Amino acid sequence: DAGVTQSPTHLIKTRGQHVTLRCSPISGHKSVSWYQQVLGQGPQFIFQYYEKEERGRGNFPDRFSARQFPNYSSELNVNALLLGDSALYLCASSDMNRGTEAFFGQGTRLTVV
Amino acid sequence: RKEVEQDPGPFNVPEGATVAFNCTYSNSASQSFFWYRQDCRKEPKLLMSVYSSGNEDGRFTAQLNRASQYISLLIRDSKLSDSATYLCVVKRTGGYNKLIFGAGTRLAVHP
Numbered sequence: 630d631a632g633v634t635q636s637p638t639h640l641i642k643t644r645g646q647h648v649t650l651r652c653s654p655i656s657g658h659k660s661v662s663w664y665q666q667v668l669g670q671g672p673q674f675i676f677q678y679y680e681k682e683e684r685g686r687g688n689f690p691d692r693f694s695a696r697q698f699p700n701y702s703s704e705l706n707v708n709a710l711l712l713g714d715s716a717l718y719l720c721a722s723s724d725m726n727r728g729t730e731a732f733f734g735q736g737t738r739l740t741v742v
Numbered sequence: 743r744k745e746v747e748q749d750p751g752p753f754n755v756p757e758g759a760t761v762a763f764n765c766t767y768s769n770s771a772s773q774s775f776f777w778y779r780q781d782c783r784k785e786p787k788l789l790m791s792v793y794s795s796g797n798e799d800g801r802f803t804a805q806l807n808r809a810s811q812y813i814s815l816l817i818r819d820s821k822l823s824d825s826a827t828y829l830c831v832v833k834r835t836g837g838y839n840k841l842i843f844g845a846g847t848r849l850a851v852h853p
Contacts, residue, residue, distance in 0.1 A: 658840070671746070671829050671843030672786065685838035719785055723839065730776070731841060735787040 631656070633722050641740045647708040650737045654701050654722030661703040662685075662731065663695055664719040672719055678703055684690035710741045745769055748830050748844035755851055759820045763847045765813040765830030772832040772842070775806050777815050780827045780846065789815075789828070820851045 634653045642648050654661050660679040664672035668735040678697035697703045701722075707714055717738050721731040747792065748765045755761050767775075775792040792804040793814055804814040813830055830844040 660773075662839070662841070663840075667794075669845070671831075671845045672841070673820050674824065674840045674842070677838045679838070685840055717783075721801070730788045730791075731839070733787070738783075 633720055633732050635718075635720050635734035635737050636735060638735065639738045639740075642710050644710055644712060644741055646662060646710050647706065648705075648710060648739060650705040650718050650720075650739070652703045652705070652720030652734060653724075654703070654720075655732055658722040658724050658732075659701050661697055661701065662721045662723070662724045663703070663705045664721065665689075666717040666736075667713075667715070668729060672717075675705070683699045702710075707739075712741050715739060743768060745842050746830055746832055746844040748847050749848060750845055752848040753852050754765070755849070757820055757822060757851055757853055758818065759851075760818045761849060762817075762822055763815045763828055763830070765811070765815075765844055765851075767811050767830075767832045767842075768812065768844050769834065769842075772811075773832055775813050776831040776832040776833070776841075777802075777804055777813075778829040778831055778843075780829055782826075786829055786843075791846055817849075820849075822851050822853065825849055825851045829840070 662677040663675040666672040676695045677685040717736045720734045723731045775788040779785040779789045780786040792806045794803045801818045827846040
């Protein structure tokens with residue numbers, strides 16, 4: 630079975646641009662969460678989606694948005710990129726009904742120049 | 743103050759050593775507790791869940807003290823392959839699941 634897949638794996642963008650990151654959860658998992666990990670820090674919660682609805686949001690500006698599709702895949706969008714948005718963006722999927730652990734994708738490494 | 747605090751290390755230990763990591767959390771509403779392992783430039787992977795009764799998985803032992811809001815991880819007989827960053831994680835539920843990570847403790851095991 631495929632694990633959590635994210636695309637792209639690496640990305641370089643210029644300040645002011647926008648970016649879309651994609652995530653496909655493990656088959657059967659209906660919950661997707663997004664995390665941002667800057668160098669030297671632990672991942673920080675951005676969003677959780679379950680059954681295509683936003684269930685939770687972390688302390689991030691409105692430049693960050695996300696959505697979940699009928700097949701439970703998800704997109705994270707970031708507008709008006711800042712240098713400080715450079716980070717590893719991690720997607721995690723889980724089966725909330727079973728309360729299982731969160732499984733992380735390999736992440737998208739975003740560099741803003 | 744961060745919600746989950748860890749000693750950042752690095753801990754440099756020889757093979758075969760026993761090493762202990764500590765973590766404190768500030769929100770008493772935290773409901774589940776975990777240790778994740780993260781290799782350089784890779785995603786975090788669950789190492790083990792942590793329970794008040796303590797739990798052991800091979801060379802790894804985790805302990806939770808809810809009264810002190812303190813979590814520990816003990817690694818016995820360290821291997822070179824244990825070199826990684828260990829992330830202390832708490833989960834709060836209530837409408838949605840949110841994992842709150844510490845900044846991680848770096849372990850380097852040398853021959």
